[in-house]
Amino acid sequence: MIELVSESRCIECGLCIRVCPTNVFDDRGGGFPVIARQDDCQTCYICEVYCPVDALYVAPYGEYSVAVDERVLEGSGVLGSWRRTVGWGPKRPTLAELDTTPFIDRILPSQPQLSADELAFILGKAAPALDGNPDTRP
Numbered sequence: 001m002i003e004l005v006s007e008s009r010c011i012e013c014g015l016c017i018r019v020c021p022t023n024v025f026d027d028r029g030g031g032f033p034v035i036a037r038q039d040d041c042q043t044c045y046i047c048e049v050y051c052p053v054d055a056l057y058v059a060p061y062g063e064y065s066v067a068v069d070e071r072v073l074e075g076s077g078v079l080g081s082w083r084r085t086v087g088w089g090p091k092r093p094t095l096a097e098l099d100t101t102p103f104i105d106r107i108l109p110s111q112p113q114l115s116a117d118e119l120a121f122i123l124g125k126a127a128p129a130l131d132g133n134p135d136t137r138p
Contacts, residue, residue, distance in 0.1 A: 001041045002058050003068045005033050006079065009055035016047035016056060038065060049088050054080030 002024055005016075014031030022040040025033040025047070033047075033056075043062035057073055059066050073079050087094030114122070 001043050001062055001065055002035055002038060002047065002056065003066060004057035004070055004073065005035060006055040006057075006070055006074075007032075008070075009053050009079070011053050011055075013052065015050045015052070019046050019050045021046065045082050048082050049086060051083070052089075054083060058082070 005025075010032060012031035014027060014033070016033050017025045017027055017031070021044065022037070022042055024035060024037050024041050026036040028034045041058070041062070043058060043060065045058050048056045048058045057068060057070075057079060059068065070079075083089050084092060087097070
């Protein structure tokens, strides 16, 4: 659930107000978000991910609100940690780049190794031989 909008970090861009799917924020003026309907928060983290300056904190508890201290969150590196984890922001590795889960290998049957000709054709580097003979390519 959304717990914090940092007044010291917020640049009043209004992105969080626009991306929130449940309209949790009101605009205090100039794009500064005010948590107006906290109970409507779905704990989706979209606002936190879109915030370009890590000014928001969404606690992982979706059913109830918890007290947070901005200085503690900042000192422990929690502010902005979700954006870092998923790879949003300049020069950050994406979560897909870091993920080593062999998921696709578990759901798909193993595939035979492609021949050099087949691989070249897929990559658009060569036409396939119609009869299997590389000398008879169209």
